[in-house]
Amino acid sequence: MTALIETLVENREMVQPNHANMLDTAHGGNVMKWMDEVGAMSAMLFSGETCVTARVDRMNFERPIHVGDTAYITAYVYDAGTSSVKVRLVAEREDLRTRERETTTESYFVYVAIDDEKNPTTVPDLTTDSEQEVALRQAALESDSDR
Template structure:
């Protein structure tokens, strides 16, 4: 069994000109790639196995991330099935000089744990013990259902 809080992974990507579109903000495809990588890290930390992307449930781009800012990505597992792992991902635009952050993107990814033969394999049970873990799980479930 793994506690939800143990699955939290945070990462930053500096938005460089090569990551941008003609408006000089992060290209959505790059943001999605970064989110997928961080989400997979969270899923693998939980499962103890290699995890591959099975589905993306909603990808809401709420505001851009300008060149020079960072994409601050937070991921955590909020539900698990037999071999599947649901991960909530939130990206924030961060100005490192001022430490100002604002949410830019939110999504819910499903990963599948696989073994050495690339066959789905079982994952442990997710435990939600603390009030903070319960809050994070409730936020994720509400957001996945379009209630956020």
């Protein structure tokens, strides 16, 4: 069994001009790539296996992330099946000078754990032992069902 909090991954990417579109904001494809990488890390921490992306649920880009800001990405596993792992991902625009953050993008990715022969393999059960873990899982389940 793996505790939800053990799957929590937070990462920053500094948005540089080469990550930007013609509006000097992070290109959506770069944000999605960063989210996918962080989500895969979370799924692998949970499963102890290599994980591949199986599905990306709706991804809405609510606000831009400007060149010079960081994309602050948070991921955690909130549910699992036999070989599948559901990960909640949130990207925020962060100004490192002020530490101000605002949510820009949220999505739910599904990964599949694979073995050395690249076949689906089983994953452990997810546990939520603390109030924080229960709250994170509940928030993801509620938001996931609202879509």
